[in-house]
Amino acid sequence: MSGGVLAIVSFAGAAPDRGSLEALALARRLAADSGADLEAVVVADASSGRAAAALLGSSRVATAIIVQHDRLTVDHPDGWAAAIGQVVKARTPAAVVGAGTERGNDLLARVAADLGLPMAANCVVIEPGDRYRLTRQRWAGSLLEDCWLDAPIRLMTVAPNTVAVDEAIAGATPTVEVVDVVLTERDLALHVASREAPERGKVSLADAKVVIGGGRGVGSTEGFGDLEELAGLLGGAVGGSRVVTSAGWRPHADQIGQTGLRIAPDIYIACGISGAIQHIVGCKAAKHILAINSDPEAPIMSVADYAVIGDLHAIVPAISAEIRRRAAARA
Amino acid sequence: MRVLVCVKRVPATGGRILLTADGSDIDVRHLGFTVSPHEECAVEEAVRIIEAGGGASTVLTLGPAAAEEQLRDAMAIGIDQAVLLETDGRDWDPVAAASAIVESIRAHEATDGPYDLILFGNESADSGGFQVGIRVARALDRPCVTGVKSLLPGDGRFIARREAAAGGWESFELPLPAVVSVKEGINLPRYPSIPGRLRAKKKEIDRSTPAWQPGGLEKIVLRLPREELTAAEVIGRGPDAGPAVVDLLVRIGVVDG
Numbered sequence: 001m002s003g004g005v006l007a008i009v010s011f012a013g014a015a016p017d018r019g020s021l022e023a024l025a026l027a028r029r030l031a032a033d034s035g036a037d038l039e040a041v042v043v044a045d046a047s048s049g050r051a052a053a054a055l056l057g058s059s060r061v062a063t064a065i066i067v068q069h070d071r072l073t074v075d076h077p078d079g080w081a082a083a084i085g086q087v088v089k090a091r092t093p094a095a096v097v098g099a100g101t102e103r104g105n106d107l108l109a110r111v112a113a114d115l116g117l118p119m120a121a122n123c124v125v126i127e128p129g130d131r132y133r134l135t136r137q138r139w140a141g142s143l144l145e146d147c148w149l150d151a152p153i154r155l156m157t158v159a160p161n162t163v164a165v166d167e168a169i170a171g172a173t174p175t176v177e178v179v180d181v182v183l184t185e186r187d188l189a190l191h192v193a194s195r196e197a198p199e200r201g202k203v204s205l206a207d208a209k210v211v212i213g214g215g216r217g218v219g220s221t222e223g224f225g226d227l228e229e230l231a232g233l234l235g236g237a238v239g240g241s242r243v244v245t246s247a248g249w250r251p252h253a254d255q256i257g258q259t260g261l262r263i264a265p266d267i268y269i270a271c272g273i274s275g276a277i278q279h280i281v282g283c284k285a286a287k288h289i290l291a292i293n294s295d296p297e298a299p300i301m302s303v304a305d306y307a308v309i310g311d312l313h314a315i316v317p318a319i320s321a322e323i324r325r326r327a328a329a330r331a
Numbered sequence: 332m333r334v335l336v337c338v339k340r341v342p343a344t345g346g347r348i349l350l351t352a353d354g355s356d357i358d359v360r361h362l363g364f365t366v367s368p369h370e371e372c373a374v375e376e377a378v379r380i381i382e383a384g385g386g387a388s389t390v391l392t393l394g395p396a397a398a399e400e401q402l403r404d405a406m407a408i409g410i411d412q413a414v415l416l417e418t419d420g421r422d423w424d425p426v427a428a429a430s431a432i433v434e435s436i437r438a439h440e441a442t443d444g445p446y447d448l449i450l451f452g453n454e455s456a457d458s459g460g461f462q463v464g465i466r467v468a469r470a471l472d473r474p475c476v477t478g479v480k481s482l483l484p485g486d487g488r489f490i491a492r493r494e495a496a497a498g499g500w501e502s503f504e505l506p507l508p509a510v511v512s513v514k515e516g517i518n519l520p521r522y523p524s525i526p527g528r529l530r531a532k533k534k535e536i537d538r539s540t541p542a543w544q545p546g547g548l549e550k551i552v553l554r555l556p557r558e559e560l561t562a563a564e565v566i567g568r569g570p571d572a573g574p575a576v577v578d579l580l581v582r583i584g585v586v587d588g
């Protein structure tokens with residue numbers, strides 16, 4: 001019985017992905033608070049896993065576990081659940097911490113279901129004890145819940161962008177343990193059968209430095225012309241609220257919020273958007289928010305840094321015109 | 332083809348969340364109720380699959396008696412049957428919810444035959460546990476894919492496509508019976524028609540009262556995150572604000588001065 005804290009670590013290229021670094025950070029804090037060792041299980045095929053495991057010393061991992069199986073690849077969700085389940089059963093850690101990403105939550109939920117254990121998704125605080133006292137996100141972070149997690153092995157994922165990632169330390173090398181796992185045909189049946197590469201082309205909404213968001217106030221598909229024009233002048237992208245995607249004015253890929261995209265541009269210009277909590281969770285990471293709204297009492301006024309009050313269809317073209325005027329004056 | 336879709340009744344919170352005085356719950360006195368957008372899409376997907384291939388669809392919820400409203404909403408756009416697993420209104424943890432749902436599925440399948448496809452939302456709107464669908468799938472020993480944004484029927488299987496972690500798309504071939512958690516964007520749900528609403532109003536609902544077995548995750552209290560609510564600085568009114576906005580954009584560094 002190891003009684004340690006086991007972090008699940010996936011890789012983006014050679015380095016742990018962002019979600020795994022967050023899992024490592026919270027797992028390390030938990031290990032320190034409970035006087036336990038920090039261990040990590042590496043989600044990568046055994047050959048790349050060795051190189052990956054060696055890097056984990058910089059995250060203060062004492063023991064890195066590599067799973068060995070000749071048919072298991074990162075494309076087998078059930079295979080990884082079974083493999084991690086076997087590692088957990090063999091080592092009986094006090095806690096397992098994974099990334100609160102889509103894949104991280106999916107993986108730990110499979111492990112939890114197989115082991116008959118509860119699991120808490122998207123935690124922001126973990127207090128060890130006989131029962132663990134957790135703070136976790138509800139409503140995509142618009143609300144927090146304090147709760148008890150009562151289980152022999154505590155399974156938790158870390159809410160994205162809520163914990164600071166530890167600074168890497170030099171020198172340490174973890175002990176690497178290679179574990180053979182036994183997988184059935186059923187474990188390996190579910191796998192990615194085909195892949196399509198991302199589309200290239202225009203500025204992606206997720207990465208744009210400037211995002212112009214449109215809501216019900218834009219009024220129609222055509223109404224977005226004014227926003228497209230301004231986005232074009234600023235090298236930005238256009239997004240919107242759920243009202244505009246539900247109405248079919250924009251595709252769902254443009255939706256910002258709880259059930260859409262999370263964005264973090266330098267500035268988000270929200271036009272005709274009231275500021276429902278489900279929208280705000282998607283844009284609050286913007287460095288600056290400018291609201292353009294005819295209603296000075298709209299909820300977005302308490303989240304935005306700046307506001308212009310009035311009809312967006314008069315204001316947005318006026319901003320575009322001013323940008324053009326200044327560019328022409330410079331030329 | 333028989334398709335089951337699971338939905339959860341949640342308050343339709345808007346501009347801000349208000350809590351009850353003891354922090355045990357959201358103050359719902361002035362709120363309507365809905366289901367997650369992911370689940371609305373799961374309902375629409377179930378209706379489309381049956382429209383295209385024939386068969387029957389069922390909607391299931393575990394919740395208070397009032398969750399009948401969400402079942403009727405689903406039947407109003409074309410779901411055939413409804414199952415209400417009635418609770419006293421407390422939030423069931425994911426283990427408890429999944430086992431009650433599994434038990435109900437087993438009972439219904441024993442009399443009416445298996446569901447070829449069971450649809451879930453990717454995560455519930457309120458508690459966001461990211462697990463009930465997976466737990467149900469594992470208990471029934473059926474394959475499960477989460478985060479699905481397109482579902483194409485084939486010969487005794489479905490092709491389930493989702494966004495890949497590194498961008499682009501990845502697809503799974505799912506033999507039936509299977510479990511799929513869907514995300515908003517998989518389709519654009521239709522609005523219910525008046526005749527649809529009237530039909531839904533008259534339909535029978537299969538009701539039962541499952542026993543609650545705590546699953547190890549227990550709510551203590553709810554809190555609002557501490558975020559500075561500021562008052563936005565009004566930098567202008569109407570089209571005259573153009574120069575003030577461009578000055579701001581220059582200061583932030585997203586446009587040349």
Ligand SMILES: Cc1cc2nc3c(=O)[nH]c(=O)nc-3n(C[C@H](O)[C@H](O)[C@H](O)COP(=O)(O)OP(=O)(O)OC[C@H]3O[C@@H](n4cnc5c(N)ncnc54)[C@H](O)[C@@H]3O)c2cc1C
Nearest residue numbers: 215216217241242257258259272273274278279294312456
């Ligand atoms: C579980 C759940 C998940 C959700 N997920 C999301 C999500 O991912 N993203 C999302 O956006 N929503 C989401 N919603 C919906 C959300 O609650 C709101 O309904 C939605 O964000 C409102 O969109 P809106 O601001 O465009 O519309 P409204 O709330 O109707 O606001 C329109 C605003 O436009 C202003 N306006 C009108 N005309 C003009 C004009 N000519 N010029 C300037 N201003 C004008 C009005 O003053 C008003 O403030 C979700 C809801 C639930 C329950």
Ligand SMILES: Nc1ncnc2c1ncn2[C@@H]1O[C@H](COP(=O)(O)O)[C@@H](O)[C@H]1O
Nearest residue numbers: 337338393451452454455460461462463
């Ligand atoms: N009480 C419930 N009744 C019916 N379905 C539910 C319930 N709770 C969760 N679900 C389903 O399981 C999905 C995932 O929920 P969760 O694990 O809470 O994020 C939801 O989108 C619903 O489809």
